[in-house]
Amino acid sequence: SQQGEEDPQALSIQEGENATMNCSYKTSINNLQWYRQNSGRGLVHLILIRSNEREKHSGRLRVTLDTSKKSSSLLITASRAADTASYFCATIQGGSEKLVFGKGTKLTVNP
Amino acid sequence: EAGVVQSPRYKIIEKKQPVAFWCNPISGHNTLYWYLQNLGQGPELLIRYENEEAVDDSQLPKDRFSAERLKGVDSTLKIQPAELGDSAVYLCASSPGLAGVPHEQFFGPGTRLTVL
Numbered sequence: 001s002q003q004g005e006e007d008p009q010a011l012s013i014q015e016g017e018n019a020t021m022n023c024s025y026k027t028s029i030n031n032l033q034w035y036r037q038n039s040g041r042g043l044v045h046l047i048l049i050r051s052n053e054r055e056k057h058s059g060r061l062r063v064t065l066d067t068s069k070k071s072s073s074l075l076i077t078a079s080r081a082a083d084t085a086s087y088f089c090a091t092i093q094g095g096s097e098k099l100v101f102g103k104g105t106k107l108t109v110n111p
Numbered sequence: 112e113a114g115v116v117q118s119p120r121y122k123i124i125e126k127k128q129p130v131a132f133w134c135n136p137i138s139g140h141n142t143l144y145w146y147l148q149n150l151g152q153g154p155e156l157l158i159r160y161e162n163e164e165a166v167d168d169s170q171l172p173k174d175r176f177s178a179e180r181l182k183g184v185d186s187t188l189k190i191q192p193a194e195l196g197d198s199a200v201y202l203c204a205s206s207p208g209l210a211g212v213p214h215e216q217f218f219g220p221g222t223r224l225t226v227l
Contacts (some may be wrong), residue, residue: 033215042115042153042202045215088153089213099144101153101218 006089006105014110020078021105023089024069030092032065033099034074038085045073046087079109113137117203117220128211129191132222136184136205143180144194144216145188146202154202160186161208193226 007022023032035043047059049056049072056063062075076083086104093100094095124130127180139163146154159167164181171178177196180186190197193225196208200223204216 035218042218043219045217048215049113086213088152095161098156101155103151103153 004071006087006102008011008105009103010108012104012108012110013066013079015081017072019083019107019109020111021074021087021107023072023102025072025091025102026094027071029062029067032063032072033090034052034061034091035088035101036085037088037104043088059096075078079107081109081111083107084109094102113163113206115203115217116199117201117219117222119222120220121142121223121225123227124193125227129189130193131190132201132203132224134186134188134203134219135218136186136203138188140205140207140217141183142206142208143186144204145178145186146204148182148221150199157188169186174208190224192226195226198224198226 005024011019013019029051031048033048034046036046037043047056047058047061047063051067060077065072072089086106088101088104090099090101101105115137118133120129141164143160145157147157148154156170158178160164160169160180163180176190178188200221202218202221204218206214
């Protein structure tokens, strides 16, 4: 079963624009992580935000977490064609070591 | 530093045949995971190892799937016999496995299995 639900399922933007992806989850979590998967390649970890954090930055990435709404967002600023990939949120549920992934958002950045 | 290594990258077999996947995690990583990823879906955990011990295999279909990590380093995942519905990408991941410390998982490129 999958815990997270990303929204939108697919997103197409122009290079230079910002891309925002949202993730909702169902149960309490220890932390939430975002991963990227390029076509035909494995997943790459982007950023981890703990349940007691509200916002985190890494380069052009900004992640927010709202535990009261059980939701997170990933913002990619000044997007590039190389950002074209599927983006997954994944949660570690309270008391568990298990990482549970959502279905992902497929982002296309057009040159 | 070498990442997680998986082989083969692609495998095509006929149904009812056996198949095996191999994974070598990042050196020093105690925790190893096998995931299954269907097209258009996120990965789903099959089994998690802490060193050589399988600590979470609740999602592993034990009638046909088996896994081992004999020396606590590399691991194999086997399907016997394979069914059409087993066509998917099988991902291996590893992490340092430090208790109580939230950490990322490092994924291999996966093995794409096609069952005909």
